[in-house]
Amino acid sequence: MHIVxxxxxxxxxxxxxxxxxxxxxxxxxLTQLGHRVTVYMPLYRGVLEKLIRPKTAIASLTIPFAxxxxxxxIVDGGLRDGVQFYFVDCPELFDREGFYGARGGDxxxxxxxxxxxxxxxxxxxxxxxxxxxFHVHDWQAALIPVYLRTTYYFDPxxxxxxxxxxxxxxxxxxxxxxKTTEQLLLPWDVFTMDKLEHFDTFNFLKGGIxxxxxxxxxxxxxxxxxxxxxxxxxxxxxxQHRAADLHGILNGVxxxxxxxxxxxxxxxxxxxxxxxxxxxxxxDLLHAxxxxxxxxxxxxxxxxxxxxTQKGFDLIMDIADExxxxxxxxxxxxxxxxxxxxxxxxxxxxxxxxxxxxxxxxNVLAHKIEAGADIFLMPSRYEPCGxxxxxxxxxxxxxxxxxxxxxxxxxxxxxxxxxTGTGFKFVxxxxxxxxxxxxRACAAFQDxxxxxxxxxNGMAQEFGWRQPAKQxxxxxxxxxxxxS
Ligand code: ADP
Ligand code: GLC
Numbered sequence: 001m002h003i004v005x006x007x008x009x010x011x012x013x014x015x016x017x018x019x020x021x022x023x024x025x026x027x028x029x030l031t032q033l034g035h036r037v038t039v040y041m042p043l044y045r046g047v048l049e050k051l052i053r054p055k056t057a058i059a060s061l062t063i064p065f066a067x068x069x070x071x072x073x074i075v076d077g078g079l080r081d082g083v084q085f086y087f088v089d090c091p092e093l094f095d096r097e098g099f100y101g102a103r104g105g106d107x108x109x110x111x112x113x114x115x116x117x118x119x120x121x122x123x124x125x126x127x128x129x130x131x132x133x134f135h136v137h138d139w140q141a142a143l144i145p146v147y148l149r150t151t152y153y154f155d156p157x158x159x160x161x162x163x164x165x166x167x168x169x170x171x172x173x174x175x176x177x178x179k180t181t182e183q184l185l186l187p188w189d190v191f192t193m194d195k196l197e198h199f200d201t202f203n204f205l206k207g208g209i210x211x212x213x214x215x216x217x218x219x220x221x222x223x224x225x226x227x228x229x230x231x232x233x234x235x236x237x238x239x240q241h242r243a244a245d246l247h248g249i250l251n252g253v254x255x256x257x258x259x260x261x262x263x264x265x266x267x268x269x270x271x272x273x274x275x276x277x278x279x280x281x282x283x284d285l286l287h288a289x290x291x292x293x294x295x296x297x298x299x300x301x302x303x304x305x306x307x308x309t310q311k312g313f314d315l316i317m318d319i320a321d322e323x324x325x326x327x328x329x330x331x332x333x334x335x336x337x338x339x340x341x342x343x344x345x346x347x348x349x350x351x352x353x354x355x356x357x358x359x360x361x362x363n364v365l366a367h368k369i370e371a372g373a374d375i376f377l378m379p380s381r382y383e384p385c386g387x388x389x390x391x392x393x394x395x396x397x398x399x400x401x402x403x404x405x406x407x408x409x410x411x412x413x414x415x416x417x418x419x420t421g422t423g424f425k426f427v428x429x430x431x432x433x434x435x436x437x438x439x440r441a442c443a444a445f446q447d448x449x450x451x452x453x454x455x456x457n458g459m460a461q462e463f464g465w466r467q468p469a470k471q472x473x474x475x476x477x478x479x480x481x482x483x484s
Contacts, residue, residue, distance in 0.1 A: 004129075008041060014042075014047060018168065028081035029252070040087075044096070051087075065112065066183050071090075114139070118142075133162045133476055134163040135472075138205070150211075163211070164479060167216070206238060210238070214247065218248070225405060253465075260395050267283070272396075283372075286329075297446070298327055304334065304366045322435060331369060332355070370388070378402075379402050394463065399423040400426075407425070419453045421457060
């Protein structure tokens with residue numbers, strides 16, 4: 001099969017979160033299974049420099065808007081791990097400081113930017129290779145199925161091509177004013193309640209859900225959750241309506257980049273058979289946070305995250321003072337919403353011996369935390385899949401998580417009696433429940449042999465991409481069969 005992926009992020013070119021990790025790994029795994037995969041994404045500022053010998057694949061595509069045209073170049077980024085990369089070059093829209101916005105605000109023309117991405121992918125595919133199906137990701141690529149089934153309906157080469165949409169996060173939908181319909185040259189009849197219209201806004205993700213042949217999301221539990229009011233962000237009835245075509249496929253992780261036995265970014269290597277190196281990683285991490293004096297018996301709790309409401313940091317705010325009374329130190333790496341950045345920075349200032357914070361995005365430090373912390377904390381309000389808790393399992397750093405979405409699916413509660421389980425979970429949104437789970441983890445940490453078993457249980461879990469890739473292929477085959 002030839003599969004065209006379209007997305008707004010992909011490592012190593014552009015990343016704000018796990019979406020980029022998935023795009024960097026799933027296509028390559030599919031090629032291993034014998035499929036041909038092409039990835040399209042925007043040519044953001046800085047991407048060209050990351051390409052080895054970029055070429056122009058298409059010098060100019062005309063993308064019309066109401067009253068004007070934009071002209072797009074398609075850059076051939078060549079093959080990486082067998083995957084063909086193409087970049088949509090439209091400097092007026094993509095050569096900017098941020099991917100989605102700058103200084104806390106979204107770009108006002110994001111509808112135009114990602115509307116253009118959708119049409120550029122369709123037009124470029126017609127020249128560079130019509131796929132057997134499109135696999136599009138999140139709201140930024142969600143207009144592809146909308147165009148396919150409306151303004152491209154009579155296109156002889158595209159009309160039978162199915163589309164699969166993966167929802168990585170239903171909290172981000174791409175909401176724009178109604179006039180977007182006209183601006184993006186879509187027929188007004190898509191702007192109805194059962195299609196793209198949502199409380200008088202033009203909703204990219206809703207369009208993707210309506211017009212895709214199948215929808216996937218990134219864990220089985222999240223596939224159920226988004227059909228409820230608490231997690232659907234207003235689209236729960238749409239997800240319910242498509243329940244028969246909605247699949248939860250748990251993400252894999254890049255087991256080469258995230259492997260404590262070979263990771264070039266950490267102080268010492270270790271594996272289930274030789275765990276000693278983890279102590280050196282812990283010392284190195286504490287040193288990086290200028291907390292060298294922490295005794296070995298005090299657990300080091302790590303956080304690596306976007307600082308967004310989704311991630312549950314308001315729970316930590318609620319119990320900040322109690323947390324500082326616990327026998328533990330907390331090391332934070334994150335960036336995002338300014339009020340969380342401020343909260344953590346102030347907390348670290350107030351309790352310098354207990355809490356240390358690095359505000360920013362730092363891949364090396366992220367690896368050091370996964371390896372050097374004793375416990376990983378991820379109290380997300382909702383978590384479609386979550387990759388960091390999986391990394392922490394692989395690094396022998398048992399996670400404390402809220403039992404939701406992918407966190408529920410990837411972490412099993414530790415049972416000291418049977419010595420089974422991989423981490424600590426809490427239910428509900430009460431901060432006291434988080435505190436209790438964290439206390440359970442800190443107490444378990446004191447029993448060294450049991451703790452080691454807990455670490456080994458997590459390290460023994462399989463989180464590669466082979467299984468998920470096969471599940472995607474099954475979905476692809478089904479949608480292709482249905483349209484042929
Ligand atoms: P989300 O995509 O919702 O942010 P995930 O857990 O799926 O959550 O993926 C987050 C990814 O981003 C992981 O690869 C993680 O290591 C990385 N990450 C998040 N914040 C930072 C940061 N401040 N510095 C380095 N890496 C980060
Ligand atoms: C989103 C989700 C995260 C998931 C990632 C990759 O960013 O918030 O839970 O792991 O996408 O699918």
